[in-house]
Amino acid sequence: MALQPNRNVFITCAVTGAGATTERSDKVPVTPREIADSCIEAAQAGAAVVHIHVRDPASGAPARDPALYAEVVDYICESGVDMVINLTAGMGGDLTLGSAENPLPPAEDGTDMIGATERLAHVKQILPEICTLDCGTMNFSEGDYIMTNSPAMLKAMAEQIQAMGVRPEIEAFDTGHVLLAKWLQAQGLIDSPTMIQLCMGIPWGAPDDFSTFMAMVNAVPDDWTFSAFSIGRNQLPYVAMAINAGGNIRVGLEDNIWLEKGVLASNADLVSRAVTIAEAMGSRMMSAAEVREQMQLVRRW
Numbered sequence: 001m002a003l004q005p006n007r008n009v010f011i012t013c014a015v016t017g018a019g020a021t022t023e024r025s026d027k028v029p030v031t032p033r034e035i036a037d038s039c040i041e042a043a044q045a046g047a048a049v050v051h052i053h054v055r056d057p058a059s060g061a062p063a064r065d066p067a068l069y070a071e072v073v074d075y076i077c078e079s080g081v082d083m084v085i086n087l088t089a090g091m092g093g094d095l096t097l098g099s100a101e102n103p104l105p106p107a108e109d110g111t112d113m114i115g116a117t118e119r120l121a122h123v124k125q126i127l128p129e130i131c132t133l134d135c136g137t138m139n140f141s142e143g144d145y146i147m148t149n150s151p152a153m154l155k156a157m158a159e160q161i162q163a164m165g166v167r168p169e170i171e172a173f174d175t176g177h178v179l180l181a182k183w184l185q186a187q188g189l190i191d192s193p194t195m196i197q198l199c200m201g202i203p204w205g206a207p208d209d210f211s212t213f214m215a216m217v218n219a220v221p222d223d224w225t226f227s228a229f230s231i232g233r234n235q236l237p238y239v240a241m242a243i244n245a246g247g248n249i250r251v252g253l254e255d256n257i258w259l260e261k262g263v264l265a266s267n268a269d270l271v272s273r274a275v276t277i278a279e280a281m282g283s284r285m286m287s288a289a290e291v292r293e294q295m296q297l298v299r300r301w
Contacts, residue, residue, distance in 0.1 A: 004246045009278050010286040012049040012086065012197075012227055013042035015267050017254025018062035022055070025257040027266045031057040032068055036075030038267045042252070043083040045271040048288045049130070050076075051086045053254065064091040064112075066122035073126055077301050082288045084297060086130035086169060089157065090147075092119040093134065097144035110145055116156035124164060129297040130195070133157060133168040135184070136177035139204045147173075151180065158189035165298050170196040173205035178219040193295050194224040197250060200238065201230040208234050210241075217245045225295065231255045235270070239277045249274050 015038045021028045029038040032054065039050040054068035055061060069087060076083065096110030097103040106113075123131045135154060140147040161168045168190060170181040184190050198216045201208030206216055208230040220226050227248035230238040235256035239249050251270040259265035259273065275285055292299060 003244050005281065005283065006243050006246045006248065007283050008286055008290075009243060009283045010048040010227075010248050010291045011046055011271055011274055011278075012051050012248070012250040012252075013039070013047035013267050013271050014051040014229075014250060014252035014254035015039055015042060016053050016055060017252075018053050018055075018088075018091065019254070021253060021257050022060040025253070025264045027264055028060075028253050028257065029267075030055045030060045032071035033075060036072045036079070038253075039072070039076055039083060040079050040081045041266065041268040042271045043081050043288070045268040046275040046285050047083065047267075047271045048286050048291045049084040049086050051088065051132070051250070051252070051254070053088050053091070062091065064119075064122065066125050069122040069126055073128070073301060084130060084288045084291050085126075085128040085301070086132065087123055087126065087128045089120055089123055089131045089161070090134045090171065093148045093153070095146045095148045097146070099144065103144070107144065113148065116153055116160060120157060120160050120164075123161065123166060127164060127298075127300045128166060129292065129299055130167045130169050130295075131161060132171050132197070133161065133181075133190075134171045134173075134177075135181045136173060138173055141203050151183075154180065154184060155187070155189060158184050162189060162191060167191075167195060167295060167297055170194070171199055172196055172216065173199045173202055175206065175216055175219050178216065182221070192223065194221070195295060196220055196224055196226045198226055198228040198247070200228060201232065201234055208238065213241060214245065217247070229255055233258065236273055236277065239274045240281060243278060243281055243283055249278065 229250035
């Protein structure tokens, strides 16, 4: 199979995520101001899109308060730095079973299950250009935790996102998630142009080996726009993998806190390194304005 490198590439920076990375790196942004500043620095380093979670400002724990999202976006708007805003809609699907022998009732610690409308409350309030849609349920890491996204939940969320005029970015953690996304589109719930993020190397989803990655890529329809990433030490090697497969790039502290062995990264560091890799491969970085035009995004801020 011949290489078909992408010569016009956009970078998404996932700036903080919901993981326990704050315990391992003081560079992971926590407060709305820190998250906004990290988005601004990432955009100045070459990211066209910023993918935003929020955290409790006091504890650093993952949060889904619409007021925190609004504060982050307000700070970004005040900066005057151009970037495409991509808000997560993945929070609120967290299920932790009671135990292996007594799964019900679910454990209170780690369970946060809410309905489709509440999961999208911040998206409806802010109306970003993009929000994510996690197209599948999977065991995630270890213990009794399950990332829960039923077909009925995803249909309800996709319908609401479509009605808002926001572009969903499909998050696919395994090949079946791509098929589920195709099913949603076939029912008229996801409009073209279609965006999908291939999320590799996350236990227990698709591993980040070359064969599995290409199986994921080959499952994506030719007229969809895809990005790809892996977590941890393979994040930066995946910059080249994604480009060579014809896709776009995601880096950021949500997925990896290291620039190199023993050196903690900032989001801007990771974006700058991705730019260096991409340009050395002969690719050009797209601006936020170019991504808006390509993906027909609606900017309201």
